[in-house]
Each structure stands twice: as structure tokens, then as C-alpha cells.
Amino acid sequence: MAEAHQAVAFQFTITPEGIDLQLSYQALNQIYLSGVRSWKKRVSRMRNRVIKGVYPASPSSWLFVAIGILATMYMQSDPSMGLIAKIQQHLPLRYRLTFDLQSVVVVALKVVWSVLTFKDQFCLKLLLSYHQWMFEQHGRVSNTTKVWVTLLRLLSGRKPLLYSYQTSLPHLPVPAVRDTLTRYLESVRPLLTDLEYKRMTDLANEFESSLGNRLQRYLKLKALWATNYVSDWWEEYIYLRGRGPIMVNSNYYGMDFLYVTPTSVQAARAGNTITALLLYRRMVNREELTPVRLHEAFPHLCASSAQCERMFNTTRTPGVETDVLQHWQDSEFVAVYSRGRYYRLWVYRAGRLLSAREIEHQIQWILDDPSPPLPGEEKLGALTAGDRVPWAQIRKEHFSSGVNKRSLDIIEKAAFFVTLDDEAQGMKGDDPTGNLDRYAKSLLHGKCYDRWFDKSFSIVIYKNGKSGLNAEHSWADAPTVAHLWEYTLATDAFQLGYTEDGHCKGEVERSLPPPHRLSWEIPSEVQDQIFSSLTVAKALADDVDCHVFPFRDFGKGKIKKLRVSPDAFIQISLQLAYFRDRGSFCLTYEASMTRLFREGRTETVRSCSNQSCAFVKALEGGEKTVNENSRLFRQASEKHQNLYRMAMTGAGIDRHLFCLYVVSKYLGVDSPFLKEVLSEPWCLSTSQTPVQQMELFDLKNHPDFVSLGGGFGPVADDGYGVSYIIVGEDMINFHVSSKHSCGETDSHRFGAQIAKALQDIMAVLSADTPSSSKGPAQPQSKKLL
Structure with missing residues (x-):
């Protein structure tokens, strides 16, 4: 084979006169140029270290x-x-x-x-x-x-580099125990009866007077020593130590454009998408990305070097007690899955990045490959979808040497994972609503074996050219991945583009060796475990009820004219929708970022407040006037925004209590208060997908190129997961998830309740137009998020 000759730089034969060396100058030249590329990267890193250091x-x-x-x-x-x-x-x-x-x-x-x-x-x-x-x-x-x-x-x-601000950002402060307990008790007050609230208050007071200050001293010591007193424990105990499946439970997804598919040629879409991702990786390596700002005049957010640096060439490897994130400095190939077969696709040749057209050519070769899967190969990926302990044991016993280790190393060391899906997805068709729901489920879990859920992220390219992304959660939070995906979609559609017949632009070097088919030797014991893991994953996937719907009645434009924060408007609408759906309130999780601090990740905004409950009860009771309902809403909105600001500035509740709980476990002491707090279920888990690169999406001139955002699975067995993205001025896209096994939840029903709640609150505020113009102005922080 031609590619085999190019892979061997030195050949020799033994003759009677001695050893006859035959040098492959073409292969040596490839090695030389690849080395030049590596040294350029090292020099660039050294230069960036000097610039960042001063x-x-x-x-x-x-x-x-x-x-x-x-x-x-x-x-x-x-x-x-x-x-x-x-x-x-x-x-x-x-x-x-x-x-x-x-x-x-x-x-x-x-x-x-x-x-x-x-x-x-x-x-x-x-x-x-x-x-x-x-x-x-x-x-x-x-x-x-x-x-x-x-x-x-x-x-x-x-002009700063990507990580220039890292050493200048402050460390996350440790709140006072009394302040955290006060805020916690206030957050649960609307959810408890008087007797339950008194009991919880007594537990909190006992914790503060006995164990709290002792734990706090250890936590403050850690805060003095560590860069961030939360992030490492959060990554380890919330993500890496989970022994259940990460598919659905942890991983999340991102969708393609809603109305537009730039090309229907699967290989071409893969070519441009892979190229755009590698161009983003190049900018990360060179630190050419501009640090994200809250506002042009306000400070940069933490670029979270650990998150950005582990975006590519990273895999979560399973362990018996805990998983480990493995990261490699560089990778010149991606791993590709197509119809049950795995491939290594080199994306660099002679030190240069292949053109999008050349990558399309290589992808098409994979699609045209008639070879069947090897025994056990087709559903091998199910091992990453099931429980972690069996996968760790099988990996150690059967993938630590030989051909299996070599092939697994290629997947794990790849820049990222690509699935060439043999199905068509998207909104188009006779059933657009159902199609969007099926699209979401496909990205969230697929067939449970055609994704590699351990990779930092996997790209899915569908048969009709639609694309999507599935991301592993432990290494980064959604805003980091959303930034990558925004860039990828915009670069694919507006920068790289396609020819009139839907192919990638550029030329193809015909001497390119074809992709390398991975080999496996999978014994019956491993195949049995693949079947067991697939059974667990299928049961989990079949239980997920996904519903995706674009809300087009109005968007942030009309909300902001009423001088209300769009995020607060949506969160209070979710409270109203949940109350109508379940007849009660629940503990509500809204993710906020703490990236104003070094290595900050997330904090919880407890969106169910006394003020939001008062508004919902007044609106549903029908006894208040429009003006009174409007006033109560604005009080709830102000409270929510203040909770969001507190979380962003290090005065949140849940991360502090979580770290106190971890310290108590290290000391071997039990706290009834912390144990109860950490076991409370989040029946409504919400998150906003940020739009961070508006300069890439000109929605005024290209209104069809709106993003669908992304979503995640339900956190509680009897709860809802809700993700939303505020796109442009006139649309909000929602992703709702729940479980079929719970008879009290229904994603479609809850989606309808969300839409009605949005409309009803807008009607209240619009009817109170005179007083709304006098309402409190929108704070800069919420306006800009």
C-alpha cells in the first residue's frame, strides 16, 4: 500500500557486502516539516509566556x-x-x-x-x-x-492575549458562614411549611455554632493556597467521581442552525466543520482569541486556561473509583466513526493543515469504504455510554496492550471525535416539531454506541448535511463550548463557504494517503460487556423525553422595552409554568458563571424566591389588579437580578456549602445540616446558552442563520431540565427534558406551559405600560449577559 511506504522512513536489507540502507527522502521530508511545525508551536508558546508574564x-x-x-x-x-x-x-x-x-x-x-x-x-x-x-x-x-x-x-x-488577564484576576472569596446560611434559609423559605422552616433554621444554627467555623478555617486555608477553592473539588467530586453513565446524565449537546443547512453533502459539511474547529484550535494555541468581556468598558472574564487548553486532544479515561482527564499537547489527526468502523484521519501533511476540500475528499473515502465492521467493533462505543466501573475494568484487562491499545490510543489522543451518522436530522419535513425532538435525542445519546462520550467533544455530521455536537462536561462548562461552536458554525457558513454544487472550496492533493482503518481484537468477554453497557445506556436513553421549540411571539427586544431583564423575565416565567404544571414550587437551579475570578466555573442562582412565588400566587389567584401584579413582578425581577449578581461576585450559596461538606468528609465528621442540603433535589434545572460572538452572526442581513442552542438531560427523576438561548431580538429557543418513567412530568406539556407563561406575563406588563416606564432600569450586568 502506498501509505505504508510513506510511513516508513528507513528501510534496510542485509547483503553479503554489509547493510544496504535505503532512505525514503519523501518520508524524511514529511518528518522534517512536521518537526518544524512542532518547533514553531514551542517558540510561539515561549513568546506568549513572556508577554503574559509582564x-x-x-x-x-x-x-x-x-x-x-x-x-x-x-x-x-x-x-x-x-x-x-x-x-x-x-x-x-x-x-x-x-x-x-x-x-x-x-x-x-x-x-x-x-x-x-x-x-x-x-x-x-x-x-x-x-x-x-x-x-x-x-x-x-x-x-x-x-x-x-x-x-x-x-x-x-x-491588546491582551487569551490568557493575559489570568494572573491579574482576583481569587474567589470565601463567604462568611453566617451570610451563606442566611441566604440559604431565605432561598428555601417559600418551599417549606412553618414547622419545616423552623426545623431547618435550628439545624443551620446548630451547624454554625458547632461545626461550621471549624470547617470554614480549613476552607480559608485552602483559599489562601489554591488558585480557586472550588473548581478542583467541583471537577473531581461532581463529575469525575460519578460512577453512573455520563451519557444523558452529564454530557450535553449543541445544535446546528434552525432553518439553514449550508450544504446537503455530508462529506463537505464534515470537511468545513473539521477545518473550522482546527482553525479555532490554532487560535487557542497561539492565544489569538480575544478574552471574553462582559462589556466593552468592563473587565475580561477568566479565559479559564484549564478549560480552553483541554478543549482539544483530551479524553476522560475511566477508573474504578474516579475518572481522570488526560490531555495531550498536540494531535495531528481526528478519530472518525462511520457505519460501525473506526478510522484515523490525518489532518496535517508535511506540517500544513489540509484544506477543507482535502478533508472532504478523505471523509468521502471513508463513506465509500465497503469493508464491514470487525467482530465487536460496531457497538464498541457503548462502553463509554454505560456505567464507569465495568468500562474501567474492561479497559484495563483488554485495552492495555496490543492492537486494542494502539487503536484506543488513537481515539483518545485524537483532536476530537467525528461521527458520520447514517440518519437525516433537522426541522424540515412533515413533522417539524417531532423532528426537532428527535434531533435533540440523537445529539444527546444517538444510538448509544455511535458516539465516543469520553472525548472532550464529539462532532456529529448527519446524512443530509445537518451537524451537531456532544460535549463531555467535566473539563469545561457550556459557555466555553458554546464559544467554540458559534465560531465553527459562522466560519463554516460565512468564511469557508461552499461551491455551487455544495462541495468545499479548494484543491485536492491526489497523493494524499487514505485514512487509516483501526484494527480490533475483541474477545467474547468484551462483547458481553458491550452488550451489558448498551442495555444500561438504551434504558436510560429511551426514558428521556426531549422537546425543542422556538418561541417566536417576541424576544428580548420587546422585553427590554419594558425595562426588564430578559433572563429574569424567562426565569419568572419558568416559575409560573412549573406552578401551573405541578401545582407547587420547587428548588430551582440556574447556572451562573464565576469567571470574574481566576479559574472560576459556575455558581447556582436559586431562582425560586419569596418574591417570584408572591407574584405567581397573585397572578394565579386573580384577586390582584394589573398594577399590583406588575409591581410584584418587578420586585421578583429585581430580586432575581440581585441573586444573579451575588452569585457572579462570589457571594453564592451552593458552592460554599458544597466545599464545607467536602471538608467535613475529609475530617470524618457528619453534619446533619450539610447532608440534608446536599441531598435536596433540583426538580427544575435551568441554564441559558450565551451568545458571545455577535460579530460572527449578522442576523439582520442573514435572519435565517439563527442558532438553536443546545440542551441537556433531566437532573432529577421527577423534574425538568430547561435550556434556552435568546437569539436576536424576536426569538427564544427552548430545550426541555424530562423522563417518561415519571408519570407527573411531560416535556411537551411543560413546553406549552412555558409559552403560555411568557405570553401571560407579557400581557400583564404591557397592560401596565405607564408604570412600566417608571420601573427600575435594567442593570448593566444583566443587560450584557
């Missing part, structure tokens, strides 16, 4: 210092204007002999430069620790905040 100072400032030193040495001048000479006169004789003028100048200039650089970094960190601006109303900015904005602009004027 930010917000400029590395060029050190150049001026060096020039000053060389000029002084060359001209043999005394920049101290005689001061050093006078000091020499007063030194003992033995010190005068070793007192070198040039050394003093060099050291002095270095010290001055280092001090000034440290001063800039310290000042920037102090500025980024100021969060009061989030609590100010739009149009009512205090003088303190104005001065702060000016200083921040002056100090961070130079």
Missing part, C-alpha cells in the same frame, strides 16, 4: 532597559551623575575593589523594571476586584465606577 506591561519596555544598559556600557558613562562615585568614596577599601559601576547600573535598571511591572499587575488586580459596578442601574453610574472604568482602560490598553 502584562499589562509591554515586553518592549524591557528592550528599552536593555538598550539603556548597552548604551551605558558602550559610552562608559555614569547615569547616576556622580552619585555612585560618591558612594564609593565612603565605602571601605575592600568593597571599593569589587564595586563595579556597570553591575550596579544593570542591577538597578532590572530592579526598577521589575518593580514597575509588578506594580502594574498589582494595580490591575485591585481594579478587577471591584464589582460594585454590577449593582448599579443603567444610566446611574457612580463617580467611583467612572473613575474605575477610566483607570481600567488606561492600565489594560494594550
